[in-house]
Amino acid sequence: MPLMLENDPELRALFEEETVQWMGMLKNALRRLYRFPGDHQALETAQRAAHTLKGNLRMVGLQQAADLAAQMNDALRTALHDKRALTANEVLRWARWADQLSRLLIPHGIPYIGEISVEDKV
């Protein structure tokens, strides 16, 4: 647990609440993208979640998790910028990153979001 969060219970509560919320948004957006690769709004939501997670995680000193969120943010931003059709494999790669990120956050009080798998494709 980073010192910043250990010393400030209020900040820790906010961090946990927000991270759970952003991770949930990220997961739902990626699930939607897997089903509907052309859903621009879902792509935007996923990028916004990754962007905010990057900033918040860096701010509290969770560097490894922040770097992973940054990697996702860059990939999602490029996809947004390119305005091209997404592939299922691409979304699955992002989902794997989200999964890794979620596992990294478990020791810091953030529940695991669950895998995004091929079963999600309708």
Next chain:
Amino acid sequence: MAPRILAVDDSPMMLKLVKDTLERGGYEVLTASSGKEALKLLDRAQVDLIITDVMMPEMDGYTLTQLLRRRPDTATLPILMLTSQDSLEAKVKGFQAGVDDYLTKPFEPTELQMRVQVLLRRAKAAPAAEEVPGKTIAVFSLRGGAGVSTIATNLAVALAQLWGVPVALVDLALVAGQSALLLNLSLHHTWADLAEKAVEEIEGDMVEQVLLPHASGVQVLASPPLPHQAELVTGEHVKRVLDLLQRRFHYVVLDLPHDFSDPTLSALDMATEILLVLSPDLGSVRATVAALEAFETLEYDPERIHLVQNWVFKRPGLPRKEIEDLFHRPIRWVLPYMAEAVVNAINHGRPLALGDPKSPVRALFEDWAFLLSKPEHRLHRPEHPTETWLRVAKRFRKRKAGGK
């Protein structure tokens, strides 16, 4: 008193970190979780500096900065962009939107405190004249038919065209006002939308939503379509709405009715300058005497009041010299007789100030607009002068060279 800072971020955690950091540095910190909330808060509270995130829902930090730069009360306020977007492109975009400084997350508390301190020090050293609110110009006559609406509308258009900024035109002739008609605007929203609200509930974004935008840059607050709706507008409504508009617009032009009702008096009280319009006939002159006496009783500064003579009929009329002697003050501007052009402009919903750029009457409104502009605008060449500004500058240079 501690400097007051407004922090805008959609992350409560980030807001807490910024708030804690700055409160430790001795600052008072207000917070808003969106751009809209920030704008709403600024209608009620004054701040010394704004810190904004970039990526926020509905309105991003760039748009918020651009809107803040357009508002007179925040146009020169220091803005610090605090974001995890660290690319050069993002920084350039921030500075282009109008921020003064850029700091990336994660931030070091000491660095944030220092940057805030430096920005506040610089702002304190800047001239205070930049901080004045929007200038409010009231156009008034106690007698109908003097051309108040025509003058108010064309002046608003000329100001918007001159400075390339939005100008608010407020129609307070609440029964059968003409401003929207003169600009060919449909009455989708009017004063009636605001009059239904309790005064304390009226917010800046609510007022912005009822303004009717015109292509010239003028935004009209139109009079209600039905006469009984006019009765709902009180002096308190007028004070509140004008206060909000003065914060958001560099110029607010008031098209006033021919009375001293409570809403009219509230508007006159808040006007920076009053154009008192008369035509050169005995009835109009007598009404002007009455208006000037009322202004004296109200202890209005005579410097705020300018006489404008409008030839609404063909000569002969009372000689200008006689009118000036009667009032012991000069007529500042004269609008020539041009009934046909005025009627055409009304019928086509195209104001004279948007007519042929070479027309003398358009030139007249452009020159008045310049002379009535805020000193901080008038005294410096704009960075990107408009076509109107270039024409006005050319005419003024020519007159100066000719000794006129």
